[in-house]
Amino acid sequence: MSGAADPGVYSAPVTPDAEPTPPLGRVLVIIPAWNEQASLAATIADIRLTNPAVDILVVDDGSADRTASVAEAAGALVCRLPFNLGVGGAMRTGYRYALRHGYDVAVQIDADGQHDPRYLPSLLDRLDEADLVIGARFAGEGERYRVSFLRGLAMKLLAWTLTRMARNRLTDVTSGFRVANRRAAALFAAHYPAEYLGDTVESTVIAIRAGCTVTQVPVEMRVRQAGQASQTSLRAALYLARAVVALALALVRDWPDAELPAEEPREGS
Amino acid sequence: VSAPTILGIVGSVVVLVALFEMMRRHRLREKYAVLWFFVAMGVLALALFPDLLTGLAEIAGVAVPANLLFFMASLVLLVLTLQHSYELGRLEEKTRTLAEEVALLRLELTKLTAEQASEPSPDE
Numbered sequence: 001m002s003g004a005a006d007p008g009v010y011s012a013p014v015t016p017d018a019e020p021t022p023p024l025g026r027v028l029v030i031i032p033a034w035n036e037q038a039s040l041a042a043t044i045a046d047i048r049l050t051n052p053a054v055d056i057l058v059v060d061d062g063s064a065d066r067t068a069s070v071a072e073a074a075g076a077l078v079c080r081l082p083f084n085l086g087v088g089g090a091m092r093t094g095y096r097y098a099l100r101h102g103y104d105v106a107v108q109i110d111a112d113g114q115h116d117p118r119y120l121p122s123l124l125d126r127l128d129e130a131d132l133v134i135g136a137r138f139a140g141e142g143e144r145y146r147v148s149f150l151r152g153l154a155m156k157l158l159a160w161t162l163t164r165m166a167r168n169r170l171t172d173v174t175s176g177f178r179v180a181n182r183r184a185a186a187l188f189a190a191h192y193p194a195e196y197l198g199d200t201v202e203s204t205v206i207a208i209r210a211g212c213t214v215t216q217v218p219v220e221m222r223v224r225q226a227g228q229a230s231q232t233s234l235r236a237a238l239y240l241a242r243a244v245v246a247l248a249l250a251l252v253r254d255w256p257d258a259e260l261p262a263e264e265p266r267e268g269s
Numbered sequence: 270v271s272a273p274t275i276l277g278i279v280g281s282v283v284v285l286v287a288l289f290e291m292m293r294r295h296r297l298r299e300k301y302a303v304l305w306f307f308v309a310m311g312v313l314a315l316a317l318f319p320d321l322l323t324g325l326a327e328i329a330g331v332a333v334p335a336n337l338l339f340f341m342a343s344l345v346l347l348v349l350t351l352q353h354s355y356e357l358g359r360l361e362e363k364t365r366t367l368a369e370e371v372a373l374l375r376l377e378l379t380k381l382t383a384e385q386a387s388e389p390s391p392d393e
Binding site for chain 1: 362365368369371372373375376380
């Protein structure tokens with residue numbers, strides 16, 4: 001979770017995007033952060049350098065370390081949850097903020113620096129045809145990302161099911177690198193599950209069932225320096241079981257009509 | 270008067286007194302009190318009229334009446350625990366929503382205070 005790849009080094013931009021800021025309106029990047037003081041400053045600096053037009057909101061998920069002050073010092077807006085709610089709670093807070101302040105696009109980026117913000121413009125570009133765009137690891141770029149058999153099986157199962165549902169190829173639905181337009185953000189501000197894996201898998205299912213178009217863009221993930229992404233076989237088996245449960249629940253759960261909620265009145269102004 | 274009868278009466282009376290006392294001190298909400306009240310009354314009825322249990326056991330085809338009692342008791346407890354899990358989940362969801370709201374309000378407050386600090390007051 002520590003030490004994001006040094007933000008100073010940049011090779012040629014991945015997407016030769018002529019326009020500096022695409023005409024998408026106001027973009028809010030939401031970073032859920034729980035005890036991420038080591039990597040957060042670099043992640044924020046990285047986003048500001050590559051995407052100067054976006055606003056950044058760090059949702060401090062009840063951290064015990066200096067996450068909030070590090071984020072403030074780096075120039076981000078900081079929202080402090082009084083106790084740890086998990087990624088789902090942090091993200092719903094972020095979506096609510098985005099909605100209330102009239103943002104047109106809400107972006108999720110992990111605090112540990114594994115998501116390369118240079119890919120953000122290419123994700124934003126796809127919003128012309130989709131409501132939710134996922135930055136996916138297995139879609140061509142970054143092939144060296146290797147996982148154990150069981151974890152791979154879980155991911156294949158998720159990918160297969162959600163691809164059928166979305167009628168769009170989705171290979172990496174557990175990715176926490178995603179871009180939502182106002183429609184999807186409004187949906188997530190009302191319904192965003194708090195359970196483990198629910199935040200990514202189930203939220204995708206909710207979006208699809210509410211009639212949102214979901215698509216993906218291939219991205220290359222940076223190697224997490226200290227992250228141990230559950231690589232022991234016991235953990236992988238547990239991950240598979242959880243994935244199956246999360247998926248099954250998401251499929252049978254009765255979401256309140258999954259209709260788009262009425263827009264909340266904006267604050268201020 | 271047989272020993273089981275006294276045991277049953279004492280048990281249900283203890284529960285009823287405890288219920289009354291907790292209600293009096295605002296430690297128990299009515300909706301839960303009603304539930305336990307009926308449980309206590311059931312125990313009392315079975316203690317006072319043991320034939321009720323034997324009769325029920327005969328109807329249900331249970332050879333030993335006590336087994337029917339245990340079965341029903343565990344069923345009641347199971348349903349009650351399930352109901353508590355449900356309530357707990359609802360409370361967690363409410364707490365979560367409140368925590369999110371508090372965090373958002375705190376952010377707005379911080380922004381407002383910062384704005385006010387940067388603006389000079391009009392009468393100076």
